[in-house]
């Protein structure tokens with residue numbers, strides 16, 4: 001399949017070539033011809049699937065058609081004919097950048113409109129006349145109030161990441177905007193999920209839409225190696241530093257649940273000599289843009305982000321994503337790991353999971369319909385005496401309490417990985433390299449079970465074959481972890497593990 005067969009005009013094909021794309025992604029292959037026909041679209045596609053080009057390319061083409069009566073003259077300025085609404089500023093900026101790239105050989109002008117920055121340059125730009133606006137709902141309504149934008153000529157409306165817009169409480173803003181648009185127009189709705197709210201919106205908004213469904217999971221999840229490192233909450237930062245240093249990671253996006261924790265972690269990383277910046281809703285747009293730019297240009301190694309701030313971030317070939325804390329909403333996990341492994345590139349998503357987060361982890365595994373491989377990093381095994389706190393309403397509490405010892409730990413590292421921490425079957429607190437070596441021998445591993453509890457209820461990876469579970473080898477047979485010291489030390493005597501982590 002090639003872009004040439006989709007009905008796109010030469011100017012757009014040239015722009016696609018400049019981007020280096022050779023083959024349309026599944027959502028592009030389905031959406032582009034359907035949008036070119038002029039009908040409404042309901043597309044279930046997440047970030048990472050190539051959805052931006054899927055709506056931008058045909059939208060631009062349609063704007064170049066039937067332009068005779070619309071063409072700007074000396075007297076008549078351009079009318080805004082297409083509107084793309086996005087939930088976040090970052091996504092708006094990225095869609096705008098893509099629009100400009102794809103429109104480079106067309107005489108189509110676009111403007112990006114979002115809050116957190118001076119409104120004046122936006123007003124100036126709108127005054128000059130644009131064909132396409134890419135906007136977040138709040139700031140667009142500010143322009144409506146100030147009468148600096150006219151939406152009465154809109155022919156194409158795109159709701160990008162519509163589910164996230166509803167999650168973020170934009171429904172009333174969207175309704176206000178819809179009321180300002182002409183009734184006859186093409187509507188393109190992209191959403192990763194179909195909640196009841198989305199269904200209601202689609203019923204009101206779309207007219208006999210073409211339904212496009214690409215794989216429910218982000219295609220990134222197929223190219224992302226997912227890994228869980230069980231660890232105590234209090235040792236997560238130390239483990240993160242260790243992983244980044246040991247792996248010599250140059251660019252890693254780290255997710256936290258709260259803005260506070262993003263700030264704190266970013267400061268702590270800086271103190272440990274790892275360049276980092278935080279990105280979240282309390283940062284000014286200038287700060288966010290600066291942090292993202294430094295990250296993209298490799299001036300900083302770590303970008304610590306909350307879910308909303310990271311939504312829609314498009315960083316080319318981002319190799320590593322770390323979930324410093326698991327998200328409360330399982331679907332956010334899929335969005336998070338979709339930041340890596342994009343457009344066919346390989347990526348690694350590592351989750352640091354403490355005992356309080358086990359419920360969240362099993363919710364995620366249920367959603368993605370697979371178990372994620374668990375590996376204890378040597379020296380960072382969870383303390384088996386720490387018990388999970390109750391997790392009311394599926395949400396985590398902030399800390400964990402020591403509530404007595406857990407049953408005996410049983411996990412062993414995979415054979416050939418002696419540097420990984422293991423725990424004795426007796427649950428003892430002391431350990432030495434000899435009994436680790438013994439335990440790591442394949443003969444000591446039960447063959448009837450894929451996983452064994454590490455004593456905290458976390459199932460830890462065991463040697464296995466790739467066909468043992470669900471008939472799907474991809475997620476049970478990860479590529480060898482990239483921690484360099486793992487490979488380097490594979491044949492060396494394991495170093496002593498402090499007794500705190502023995503078992």
Ligand code: AMP
Pocket residue numbers: 020021022023024025028046047048049050051052053314315316342343
């Ligand atoms: P999106 O889902 O729109 O955020 O796109 C995800 C990433 O895929 C972006 O970095 C795009 O530049 C890239 N991309 C989009 N379409 C293609 C394609 N057909 N081939 C290769 N990369 C693509």
